[in-house]
Amino acid sequence: xxxxxxxxxxxxxxxxxxxxxxxxxxxxxx
Amino acid sequence: xxxxxxxxxxxxxxxxxxxxxxxxxxxxxxxxxxxxxxxxxxxxxxxxxxxxxxxxxxxxxxxxxxxxxxxxxxxxxxxxxxxxxxxxxxxxxxxxxxxxxxxxxxxxxxxxxxxxxxxxxxxxxxxxxxxxxxxxxxxxxxxxxxxxxxxxxxxxxxxxxxxxxxxxxxxxxxxxxxxxxxxxxxxxxxxxxxxxxxxxxxxxxxxxxxxxxxxxxxxxxxxxxxxxxxxxxxxxxxxxxxxxxxxxxxxxxxxxxxxxxxxxxxxxxxxxxxxxxxxxxxxxxxxxxxxxxxxxxxxxxxxxxxxxxxxxxxxxxxxxxxxxxxxxxxxxxxxxxxxxxxxxxxxxxxxxxxxxxxxxxxxxxxxxxxxxxxxxxxxxxxxxxxxxxxxxxxxxxxxxxxxxxxxxxxxxxxxxxxxxxxxxxxxxxxxxxxxxxxxxxxxxxxxxxxxxxxxxxxxxxxxxxxxxxxxxxxxxxxxxxxxxxxxxxxxxxxxxxxxxxxxxxxxxxxxxxxxxxxxxxxxxxxxxxxxxxxxxxxxxxxxxxxxxxxxxxxxxxxxxxxxxxxxxxxxxxxxxxxxxxxxxxxxxxxxxxxxxxxxx
Numbered sequence: 001x002x003x004x005x006x007x008x009x010x011x012x013x014x015x016x017x018x019x020x021x022x023x024x025x026x027x028x029x030x
Numbered sequence: 031x032x033x034x035x036x037x038x039x040x041x042x043x044x045x046x047x048x049x050x051x052x053x054x055x056x057x058x059x060x061x062x063x064x065x066x067x068x069x070x071x072x073x074x075x076x077x078x079x080x081x082x083x084x085x086x087x088x089x090x091x092x093x094x095x096x097x098x099x100x101x102x103x104x105x106x107x108x109x110x111x112x113x114x115x116x117x118x119x120x121x122x123x124x125x126x127x128x129x130x131x132x133x134x135x136x137x138x139x140x141x142x143x144x145x146x147x148x149x150x151x152x153x154x155x156x157x158x159x160x161x162x163x164x165x166x167x168x169x170x171x172x173x174x175x176x177x178x179x180x181x182x183x184x185x186x187x188x189x190x191x192x193x194x195x196x197x198x199x200x201x202x203x204x205x206x207x208x209x210x211x212x213x214x215x216x217x218x219x220x221x222x223x224x225x226x227x228x229x230x231x232x233x234x235x236x237x238x239x240x241x242x243x244x245x246x247x248x249x250x251x252x253x254x255x256x257x258x259x260x261x262x263x264x265x266x267x268x269x270x271x272x273x274x275x276x277x278x279x280x281x282x283x284x285x286x287x288x289x290x291x292x293x294x295x296x297x298x299x300x301x302x303x304x305x306x307x308x309x310x311x312x313x314x315x316x317x318x319x320x321x322x323x324x325x326x327x328x329x330x331x332x333x334x335x336x337x338x339x340x341x342x343x344x345x346x347x348x349x350x351x352x353x354x355x356x357x358x359x360x361x362x363x364x365x366x367x368x369x370x371x372x373x374x375x376x377x378x379x380x381x382x383x384x385x386x387x388x389x390x391x392x393x394x395x396x397x398x399x400x401x402x403x404x405x406x407x408x409x410x411x412x413x414x415x416x417x418x419x420x421x422x423x424x425x426x427x428x429x430x431x432x433x434x435x436x437x438x439x440x441x442x443x444x445x446x447x448x449x450x451x452x453x454x455x456x457x458x459x460x461x462x463x464x465x466x467x468x469x470x471x472x473x474x475x476x477x478x479x480x481x482x483x484x485x486x487x488x489x490x491x492x493x494x495x496x497x498x499x500x501x502x503x504x505x506x507x508x509x510x511x512x513x514x515x516x517x518x519x520x521x522x523x524x525x526x527x528x529x530x531x532x533x534x535x536x537x538x539x540x541x542x543x544x545x546x547x548x549x550x551x552x553x554x555x556x557x558x559x560x561x562x563x564x565x566x567x568x569x570x571x572x573x574x575x576x577x578x579x580x581x582x583x584x585x586x587x588x589x590x591x592x593x594x595x596x597x598x599x600x601x602x603x604x605x606x607x608x609x610x611x612x613x614x615x616x617x618x619x620x621x622x623x624x625x626x627x628x629x630x
Contacts, residue, residue: 002114005135006107012139012558013103019563020095023487023570027480
């Protein structure tokens with residue numbers, strides 16, 4: 001199970017990095 | 031409401047401001063990006079050389095955000111690993127086994143996000159090594175992360191036509207080395223002077239004066255509690271005349287737990303345990319510690335933007351909401367419980383007794399400092415407790431829950447309280463701009479479409495997590511199994527847990543059994559995105575504001591340092607909080623209050 005939970009933390013990180021990319025794209029678009 | 035209650039609240043506010051103002055002068059120097067010279071600065075420079083950081087590099091907001099996210103994700107993996115390996119690691123005199131996977135995951139996310147929600151009991155789960163190296167270290171680093179984001183947002187307002195908002199590694203290092211470590215050392219020594227323990231001893235067995243007879247749960251061969259045909263636990267009478275006293279390095283963890291608005295107790299009973307919070311003086315210092323840095327950061331904001339009145343205005347709005355909530359919670363608890371009054375129990379305040387609703391409260395602290403502590407800990411995103419919030423009256427318990435749901439902006443967490451309140455300030459000037467038909471501006475920066483889109487994400491992310499998370503919990507079998515108290519109070523327990531997790535508070539209505547794979551996973555998701563999906567748009571606002579020119583105020587500029595703006599800011603915070611959560615609160619504490627008074 002450990003690998004699943006570490007994978008979840010990495011998944012959280014990737015999703016939040018996607019939010020950074022989304023906000024940055026929105027800033028360029030304005 | 032007694033005179034003692036009013037005097038205690040008033041005295042608290044005066045001491046807080048007197049302590050926060052000088053601290054703010056020091057913190058403003060730390061927030062300045064220019065290097066600190068001499069021996070003190072040598073430690074900082076050594077750390078940069080060791081980690082290959084260029085302290086002169088000014089980061090764009092995206093780079094700042096990526097550094098912050100990588101740093102915190104790595105922290106979560108380390109905390110997870112240390113819990114899973116604790117049996118083989120040193121400083122484990124009780125030979126605690128490794129923490130379960132789901133609990134380790136929940137705790138790792140919890141401490142990295144400054145929530146410190148605890149599904150476990152510290153004294154029966156965590157080794158001293160885990161407490162110190164995994165949990166206490168994150169108490170420092172998560173608080174430093176919050177301060178770093180606050181510094182970045184303030185720079186966004188203070189800078190003119192700049193591309194960067196500072197350097198994340200410098201902000202975290204300086205916040206830890208110059209602010210948190212020295213303050214925590216001083217407060218830990220004071221706590222030890224008051225009787226908070228600090229040792230690495232094995233737990234001690236003490237002989238009690240009287241023998242105690244209790245119902246001991248019967249276990250099967252696998253160690254699982256047995257249940258009868260009706261599903262009730264099977265017990266057998268047992269007698270004991272010994273009590274095990276948990277030991278540990280408590281004072282060092284207690285200091286940063288309060289100063290960093292973390293709130294995760296060394297013991298399960300948190301600050302109601304006599305080894306964590308032994309005296310009325312230690313209790314008062316704990317209350318001041320929770321608000322100290324958040325209050326100081328308001329002054330730092332004013333000083334860095336070159337108009338200290340702006341800091342006073344933000345602090346004024348926070349103080350106004352806090353005092354009203356503290357007075358209301360104290361009043362509600364002093365009214366007592368009508369169900370107990372119906373049994374003929376005297377609940378009046380007198381020289382012989384505190385009176386009011388004393389269920390779940392320490393007699394050492396009584397009604398006033400229990401209600402005040404509960405208000406402070408939930409306003410401050412701390413989550414430490416010195417009384418059981420689950421045992422508050424319905425209206426008294428509504429205050430902590432609603433303060434959490436306001437977004438932890440009433441002083442709030444270290445750093446997060448200020449950046450949360452500044453987002454509400456942006457919203458307040460936007461609403462004012464709509465009213466009078468002018469482009470809104472705040473601290474000389476025009477608030478335009480991009481800033482409002484980011485503000486909308488910030489305002490919506492936590493209510494979304496709380497309300498959707500609560501809905502999932504009450505609709506699923508696994509979620510309902512955790513409820514100990516059926517009906518409206520059970521719903522309050524779930525709503526409180528999700529509110530606490532999403533807003534990174536960490537306190538609980540203790541009636542919910544949340545150390546299950548379902549709640550450990552659900553709350554971890556909510557804690558992570560409640561923290562970082564909030565921080566990312568805040569940094570985006572900081573970056574976009576830093577690029578703007580700063581315009582001079584004109585006759586048409588809305589003054590943001592006077593009583594009118596303070597009232598607008600308070601109105602915006604209260605209105606958003608009320609509109610978002612009143613329907614859910616009506617199903618929990620409001621209906622419980624009406625039921626209690628209808629029956630009795």
